[in-house]
Amino acid sequence: MSGDVLERDLFDREPDDRIQVLDADGTVVAPELEPTLAAETLRSMYRDIRFSRRFDERMISLQRQGRMGTYSSLAGQEGSQIGSTYALVDDDLLSFQYREHGALVARGLPWEYLLYWMGHEDGNAALADIDVFPLNISIASHLPHAVGWSWAAKLNGDDRVSVVHFGDGSTSEGDFHEAMNFAGVFDTPNVFFCNNNQWAISIPREQQTASATIAQKAHAYGFEGVQVDGMDPLATYVVTAAAREKALEADGDRPRPTLIEAVQYRYGAHTTADDPSVYREDEEVEQWRERDPIDRFESYLRTEGVLDDDRIDAIETEIEETLATLVDRAEDVAVDPSEMFEYAYAEPTPRLEAQRDALADLRERHGDSELLEDE
Numbered sequence: 001m002s003g004d005v006l007e008r009d010l011f012d013r014e015p016d017d018r019i020q021v022l023d024a025d026g027t028v029v030a031p032e033l034e035p036t037l038a039a040e041t042l043r044s045m046y047r048d049i050r051f052s053r054r055f056d057e058r059m060i061s062l063q064r065q066g067r068m069g070t071y072s073s074l075a076g077q078e079g080s081q082i083g084s085t086y087a088l089v090d091d092d093l094l095s096f097q098y099r100e101h102g103a104l105v106a107r108g109l110p111w112e113y114l115l116y117w118m119g120h121e122d123g124n125a126a127l128a129d130i131d132v133f134p135l136n137i138s139i140a141s142h143l144p145h146a147v148g149w150s151w152a153a154k155l156n157g158d159d160r161v162s163v164v165h166f167g168d169g170s171t172s173e174g175d176f177h178e179a180m181n182f183a184g185v186f187d188t189p190n191v192f193f194c195n196n197n198q199w200a201i202s203i204p205r206e207q208q209t210a211s212a213t214i215a216q217k218a219h220a221y222g223f224e225g226v227q228v229d230g231m232d233p234l235a236t237y238v239v240t241a242a243a244r245e246k247a248l249e250a251d252g253d254r255p256r257p258t259l260i261e262a263v264q265y266r267y268g269a270h271t272t273a274d275d276p277s278v279y280r281e282d283e284e285v286e287q288w289r290e291r292d293p294i295d296r297f298e299s300y301l302r303t304e305g306v307l308d309d310d311r312i313d314a315i316e317t318e319i320e321e322t323l324a325t326l327v328d329r330a331e332d333v334a335v336d337p338s339e340m341f342e343y344a345y346a347e348p349t350p351r352l353e354a355q356r357d358a359l360a361d362l363r364e365r366h367g368d369s370e371l372l373e374d375e
Contacts, residue, residue, distance in 0.1 A: 010033075010226060010238070010239060010242045011224050011226060011242070011246075011258075017227070018227045018228060018229055018263060019033070019226065019227065019228040019229065019235050019238070019239055020228070020229040020232055020235050021033050021034055021035075021229075021232055021234040021235040021238060022232045022233075022234055022235070022296050022297070022300055023296070024290055024291045024296055025296060025299055026295070026296040026297065026298070026299025026300035026302075026303065027299075027300075028300070033234075033235070033238050034234065035234060035237055035238050035241070037237075039304075039306045041086070042301055042304070042306050043301070043306060043307065043311065043315075045082055045083070045086055045233060045237075045297070046297055046298065046301055046306075046307065046315070047315050047318070047319070048082045048102065048105045048106050049078045049079065049082045049102070049233065049293060049294055049297060050294060050315060050316070050319060051105055051319045051322070051323075052074060052078040052081065052082065052101060052102035052105050053075060053078055053294060054319050054320070054323060055101060055105065055109075055323060056073055056074050056075050056101070056268075057075075058323050058327065059071045059114075059117065060073060060268070060272060062327070063117075063272045064272070067118075067331065068114075068117050068118050069117055069118060069119055070271050070272050070273050071117055071271060071272050072098045072099045072270070072271045073099070073266070073267070073268035073269060073271070073272075074099050074100065074101050074102055075266070075267040075268050076197070076231070076264060076265045076266055076267040076268075076288065076289075076292070076293070077099065077100075077102070077195055077197060077230065077231075077264050077265075077266065077293075078102050078233075078293050078294065079230060079231045079232055079233040079236060079264070079293030079297065080193075080195055080228075080230035080231070080233075080236045080262040080264055080293075081100050081101070081102030081103045081105075081106070081165075081195075082102050082103075082105070082106050082233055083232070083233035083234065083235070083236030083237040083240065084103070084163065084165075084193055084236045084237070084239075084240040084260075084262070085102070085103045085106035085107065085163075086106055086237055087236075087237045087238075087240035087241040087244060088161070088163060088240070088244060089160075090107075090131065091131050091160055092131065092160050092161050092162070092163060092244070093131050093132070093133065093146070093149055093150075093153075093160065093161070093162040093163070094107065094130075094131065094132040094133065094162075094163055094164075094165070095132070095133040095136070095142050095143075095145065095146040095149075095162060095163070095164040095165065096132070096133070096135065096136065096142075096164075096165040096166075097135075097136055097139070097142070097165055097166050097167060097170070097195075098135055098136065098137055099167070099195070099266075100165040100195070101113075103132075103165060104127070104130070104132060107130040107131075107132060108130055109326075110126045110127070110129065110130065111325075111326045111329045111330060112125075112126035112330075113126065113127065114326055114327065114329075114330035115330055115333060116135060118330060118331075118333075119335075119340075120333065120339070121339070121342075121343050133145065133146070133149075139166075139167075139169060139170050139173055139175075140166055140170035140171075140173035140174075140175040140176045140179075141173075141175050142164065142166075143164055143166060143170070143175050143176055143178075143179035143180075143192070144175055144178055144179045144182070146162045146164035146179070146190060147162075147164075147179045147182050147183050147188050147190055149162050150162040150183070150188040150189045150190045150257075151182070151186055151188045153189060154186075154187070154188060154189055154255065159248055160189070161189040161190065161191055161244050161247045161248060162188075162189065162190050162191070163190075163191040163193055163240070163244075164179075164190065164191070164192055164193065165193045165195060166192075166193070166194060166195070167194070167195050167196070167197060167200060168194060168195070168196040168197065168198070168199075168200055168205055168208055168214060169200025169201070169203065169208060170194070171194065171208065171209060171214055171217065172200075172208060172209065179192075180192065180217070180218065180220075180221040180257075180259070181221050183221065183223070183257040184218075184221035184222035184223050184257065185221075185222070187254050187255050187256060187257070188255070188257055189247035189248060189255050189257070190247065190257040190258075191240060191243045191244060191247060191257065191258055191260060192218075192257065192258065192259040192260065193240070193260050193262065194214050194215075194259065194260065194261045194262065195230065195262055195264060196214055196230070196261050196262060196263050196264065197230075197264050197265055197266035198264075198265055198266070198288075199266055199270070199276075199279075199280070201270045201274065202270075202274075202276075202278070202279040204279075204280075213225070213227055213261060214227075214259075214261040215227040215259055215260070215261035217259065218257075218258070218259035223256050223257050223258060223259070224246075224256070224258055224259070225258070225259040225260075225261065226239055226243075226258065226259070226260055226261070227260075227261045227263060228260060228261070228262050228263070229262075229263060229264075229291075230262030230263050230264030231263075231264045231265070231288075231291045231292065231293045231296070232293070232296065233293055233297050234297075234300075236260075236262055239260055240260065242258075243258035243260060246258060265285070265288035265291075267285060267288070267289065298312075337359060337363070338356060338359065338360065341355065341356045341359075
C-alpha cells in the first residue's frame with residue numbers, strides 16, 4: 001500500500017471514524033486496508049499474541065503464589081501491542097507505561113524482564129538491548145522523554161521513530177499535553193499510542209475527559225489523531241505503519257507526529273492489587289470478550305490457510321516450554337534485599353543509611369546473611 005493511499009484512507013477522516021480491518025468474527029471488512037504480510041509473519045504475530053496472553057496468566061499465578069510482586073495485566077490488549085510493534089523496525093525506540101508486555105514480546109522479551117517484577121532493577125536495564133526505554137510507573141512522565149529522544153534523532157538525521165505507549169488516564173496529566181505540544185511545534189518523529197482500555201484504575205473513560213474521542217486531542221497541537229480498533233491486530237499494524245511513514249518525512253513532506261487512540265478493553269484488574277468487581281459489572285467484561293483479539297485473528301488466519309490445528313498445537317507447546325525456561329532463569333537469580341537502597345538517590349541520605357544499617361542488623365541477628373551465603 002502506497003503512502004498516498006495510507007494518507008487518504010487513514011488520516012482523511014473524522015477522529016471518531018474508527019479504523020477496522022477485521023470484524024469481531026475475523027472477517028475482513030476493509031480489504032483496501034488489509035496489509036500484505038507473509039504467512040510466516042502472520043503466524044509469528046499470532047504466536048506472540050498467544051504468548052502474551054499466556055505470559056499474563058503465568059505472571060498473575062506467580063504473584064498469587066508470592067513468587068512475584070504486584071503485576072499489571074495486559075489481557076484483552078494483545079492485539080494493539082503486537083500489531084503496533086510489528087509495524088516498526090528493530091531500532092525504532094519503544095517507550096511504555098507498565099502494561100504493554102506484548103510490545104516486548106514482539107521484540108524478543110529478554111528473560112531479565114521478569115526480574116523487574118520480582119524486585120530486581122536489572123530487569124529494567126536489560127531492555128536497553130532491544131531499544132526499549134525502562135518501564136515507567138509514574139503516569140505519563142515518560143512521554144516528554146520520548147519526545148526529547150525523537151527530537152534528538154531528528155537533529156542527528158536518524159531514520160528512527162519513537163513509539164510511546166500510555167493509557168487513557170495519562171491524557172489527564174500535564175506531561176501528556178507538554179509532550180504533545182513539543183512534538184507538534186518541533187515536528188518530532190513520534191507516534192503517540194494511547195491504549196484506551198476504558199478504565200484508569202476505577203475511573204471510566206467518560207469521566208476522564210469531555211472530548212468525544214482521545215484522538216481529536218491531537219488537533220489542538222497541530223497534528224493528526226486517528227482512532228483504531230485496538231483489538232484488531234491488522235488494523236493497529238496498518239495505522240502504526242502509516243504513522244511511522246509520516247513521522248519519517250514520507251513523500252518529501254515534513255515529518256509529523258501522530259496520536260493513535262487504540263480502543264480496547266482491560267479484561268482483568270488494573271493490577272494484582274486491584275479488585276475491579278467494585279467498580280464494573282461482569283456483563284461489561286463479557287461483552288468486550290466477544291471482540292477478543294486472539295479469537296478474531298485466529299479465525300482470519302484459518303480462513304486464509306495460514307493456521308490449522310497442528311500449527312496451533314505446535315505453537316502452544318513452544319509457548320509453554322519458553323515460559324518455563326524464562327521463569328526458571330529468573331527465579332534462579334540470588335536475592336539481596338540490600339539492593340533496594342542502591343537506586344533511591346545518587347548519594348544516600350542519613351535516613352536511608354540508617355534504614356540500610358537497620359536491615360543489615362536484622363539480617364545478621366536472624367541468620368539471613370548466612371542463609372544467603374549458603375545459596
